[in-house]
Amino acid sequence: xxxxxxxxxxxxxxxxxxxxxxxxxxxxxxxxxxxxxxxxxxxxxxxxxxxxxxxxxxxxxxxxxxxxxxxxxxxxxxxxxxxxxxxxxxxxxxxxxxxxxxxxxxxxxxxxxxxxxxxxxxxxxxxxxxxxxxxxxxxxxxxxxxxxxxxxxxxxxxxxxxxxxxxxxxxxxxxxxxxxxxxxxxxxxxxxxxxxxxxxxxxxxxxxxxxxxxxxxxxxxxxxxxxxxxxxxxxxxxxxxxxxxxxxxxxxxxxxxxxxxxxxxxxxxxxxxxxxxxxxxxxxxxxxxxxxxxxxxxxxxxxxxxxxxxxxxxxxxxxxxxxxxxxxxxxxxxxxxxxxxxxxxxxxxxxxxxxxxxxxxxxxxxxxxxxxxxxxxxxxxxxxxxxxxxxxxxxxxxxxxxxxxx
Numbered sequence: 007x008x009x010x011x012x013x014x015x016x017x018x019x020x021x022x023x024x025x026x027x028x029x030x031x032x033x034x035x036x037x038x039x040x041x042x043x044x045x046x047x048x049x050x051x052x053x054x055x056x057x058x059x060x061x062x063x064x065x066x067x068x069x070x071x072x073x074x075x076x077x078x079x080x081x082x083x084x085x086x087x088x089x090x091x092x093x094x095x096x097x098x099x100x101x102x103x104x105x106x107x108x109x110x111x112x113x114x115x116x117x118x119x120x121x122x123x124x125x126x127x128x129x130x131x132x133x134x135x136x137x138x139x140x141x142x143x144x145x146x147x148x149x150x151x152x153x154x155x156x157x158x159x160x161x162x163x164x165x166x167x168x169x170x171x172x173x174x175x176x177x178x179x180x181x182x183x184x185x186x187x188x189x190x191x192x193x194x195x196x197x198x199x200x201x202x203x204x205x206x207x208x209x210x211x212x213x214x215x216x217x218x219x220x221x222x223x224x225x226x227x228x229x230x231x232x233x234x235x236x237x238x239x240x241x242x243x244x245x246x247x248x249x250x251x252x253x254x255x256x257x258x259x260x261x262x263x264x265x266x267x268x269x270x271x272x273x274x275x276x277x278x279x280x281x282x283x284x285x286x287x288x289x290x291x292x293x294x295x296x297x298x299x300x301x302x303x304x305x306x307x308x309x310x311x312x313x314x315x316x317x318x319x320x321x322x323x324x325x326x327x328x329x330x331x332x333x334x335x336x337x338x339x340x341x342x343x344x345x346x347x348x349x350x351x352x353x354x355x356x357x358x359x360x361x362x363x364x365x366x367x368x369x370x371x372x373x374x375x376x377x378x379x380x381x382x383x384x385x386x387x388x389x390x391x392x393x394x395x396x397x398x399x400x401x402x403x404x405x406x407x408x409x410x411x412x
Contacts, residue, residue: 013200014263020201021208021266028212037213045210048270051203054196055276060149062193062279063157063300065186070296071165072179079406080162080297086405087298090398091306092342094241098308099338101240102233102315107329109229115320116222118375154275154304193279200267200280207270211381223379226320230383233312234390241308242397250400252288260288261396268392272384274303277392290399291406298402302395307358309387309394311341314359317383321363321372333366340365356380 011019031040071080109115140155142148148156168175168182243254258265264284268277278299285295318337322329329337340362356377360370376383 013197014259014266016201017204017263017266020205021270024205024208024270025212027205028209031209031213040206040210040213044206046206048203048206048210051196051199051206052271052273052276054199055203055271055273055279056152058189058193058196059154059275059278060152060157061185061189062282063154064149064161065182065189066282066296067158067161067300068165068168068182069186070293071162072168072182073293075169077166077169080165082409083294083297083402083406084301086402087301087398088305090245090401091302091308091394094237094245094394094398095306095308095311096338096342097241098233098237098311099315099341101237102230102312103319103334103337105229105233105236106316106319107334109225110319110323114225114229115323116225118222118324152275154300158300158304193282197279197283200263204267204270211270211385215379215382223376226316226376227379227382229320230313230316231386233316234309234386237308237312238390238393242393246397246400250289250404252400257288257397257400260284261393264392264396265389269385269389272381272388274306274388274391274395277388278303281392281396285396285399288396288400289403290396291403294403294406295399298399299395302391302398306391306394306398307387309390310358312390313383313387314341314362317359317373317376318362318366318368321375322366322368324375325368325372327366327368329366336365337362 027044028040031037071077074080074083106115140159142153142156142160145160147153148160168178171178238258239254243257246252246257247254252260261284264277264281267280268274271277281299281303282295285299286292290298315337319329341358356373359373363370363372
């Protein structure tokens with residue numbers, strides 16, 4: 007009897023096949039074929055993931071809170087999670103700036119003509135406006151719009167209220183547990199279709215990215231991806247080893263399926279079901295992973311931080327500006343705070359970059375120089391963000407076990 011390939015291996019094969027098919031279609035002039043006939047199947051798969059994300063986050067977080075059984079523990083987990091993300095984001099900024107300045111000093115970044123660059127920054131109301139917006143006015147609207155921060159807040163309120171109600175909420179506890187068991191089965195089925203989504207999306211991306219702009223920005227892309235790689239190895243695998251006792255090889259092997267899916271889908275939220283499976287296999291506590299992963303998918307933006315630091319140095323070079331040490335410190339502070347302030351906002355990466363450029367006096371329109379290949383940057387930064395979510399769930403699980411004396 008032949009042994010069935012595990013999901014990570016299926017996804018890897020789908021990724022390789024997607025690259026091959028994408029290259030064939032690109033050189034054969036069949037990019038439209040991938041857009042019209044392959045990408046729709048990827049869209050269907052991502053739609054299925056988005057369809058299940060809200061119930062997964064809502065029910066898993068409520069179930070996790072009920073499993074903790076104490077809102078003090080929920081608060082303890084929340085503080086550790088936010089602290090981990092803030093620290094790693096600041097480190098990500100330092101790594102991104104260091105690499106970007108090395109590339110820039112070696113004159114590896116191209117100096118592009120920005121006269122035709124156009125980009126209109128989306129409005130950002132500020133941190134306090136974002137804080138107000140995470141508290142829902144209509145629960146059903148939060149669900150239909152898949153506003154993940156609002157869904158998390160709803161789960162926190164309901165989970166806390168069920169605990170406070172005690173024995174009178176036994177029926178509600180049973181309903182949550184029963185619904186979550188059903189959602190888990192549905193989630194397992196949808197995840198089993200992920201190789202299809204990976205193959206179709208990868209073929210489409212490879213076949214449709216313009217070679218001219220790709221070549222001109224190749225070194226900028228390499229710099230960003232080098233930053234992603236360094237951060238994943240130095241920060242995430244180190245923290246998993248140091249705090250959770252998991253070797254780098256085991257960590258990356260266990261997180262592989264989520265990393266590859268995040269890379270192709272460019273959606274941390276859509277990757278949540280896969281991330282949860284990976285975190286569980288690596289030993290994260292179910293209740294803690296159910297809390298950390300949804301929160302991480304909205305506020306953990308280490309990949310975005312590296313990208314915007316690299317992009318800032320590159321665009322400053324195009325504008326003929328040499329950043330000072332003081333300006334680089336401003337970049338680190340702005341990027342770290344913006345990672346929370348823009349959480350849950352569509353196009354958060356571009357909004358964060360626009361905020362940094364404005365703080366440094368660089369024309370926001372210069373973003374138009376790199377917006378054409380933003381998808382390529384986005385694939386790597388989403389992959390890194392998801393990897394960080396899983397690492398955080400492992401570390402917080404270990405810290406909570408240590409506090410409990412287990």
